[in-house]
Amino acid sequence: MTNDLIGDHHFNHERLRPKNPDDPQAKLEEVGAAFLEWAEGKKTDWREQLDEALGLVNEHGRGVYGEMISESYADFNTAFSCRVMPVYNKEYIDFWPTTDKWLYDNVYKKGAEMEMLALFQHRGPEKVLEVLRNLTPVASPKL
Numbered sequence: 001m002t003n004d005l006i007g008d009h010h011f012n013h014e015r016l017r018p019k020n021p022d023d024p025q026a027k028l029e030e031v032g033a034a035f036l037e038w039a040e041g042k043k044t045d046w047r048e049q050l051d052e053a054l055g056l057v058n059e060h061g062r063g064v065y066g067e068m069i070s071e072s073y074a075d076f077n078t079a080f081s082c083r084v085m086p087v088y089n090k091e092y093i094d095f096w097p098t099t100d101k102w103l104y105d106n107v108y109k110k111g112a113e114m115e116m117l118a119l120f121q122h123r124g125p126e127k128v129l130e131v132l133r134n135l136t137p138v139a140s141p142k143l
Contacts, residue, residue, distance in 0.1 A: 018086040024095045031083045032102055039117045046117075049125040053116050056132050065135055073115060076122040077103055 021027040081099045085092040
């Protein structure tokens with residue numbers, strides 16, 4: 001007898017476990033192409049948010065926001081890598097440098113706008129902008 005709300009699949013844990021792709025390079029190219037296509041569309045959709053975020057960084061210097069940007073990018077990198085290789089094991093560890101190089105060549109090396117889009121994808125533009133605004137130095141009142 002099965003519970004219709006749960007179904008038989010609930011008891012078959014083997015079917016629920018993710019596995020790494022047989023061809024991780026092909027999976028990387030698929031996930032990467034999807035991200036690049038997404039980013040191209042969001043350059044227009046999120047133009048106002050991108051301009052504000054990049055304006056803050058340009059005005060106040062990357063050092064003010066560097067830790068937040070680095071940590072957020074690392075989170076994006078991990079999430080991206082897990083879409084390529086969902087299981088953290090030897091295969092993942094061996095393939096990680098290939099994924100990291102793809103991200104370096106296709107995101108980081110392409111500049112601040114692409115890097116900010118990566119942050120926006122992972123955390124959402126509203127949250128990224130909220131944190132950037134909170135980190136922005138406020139001018140001292142003149143005495």
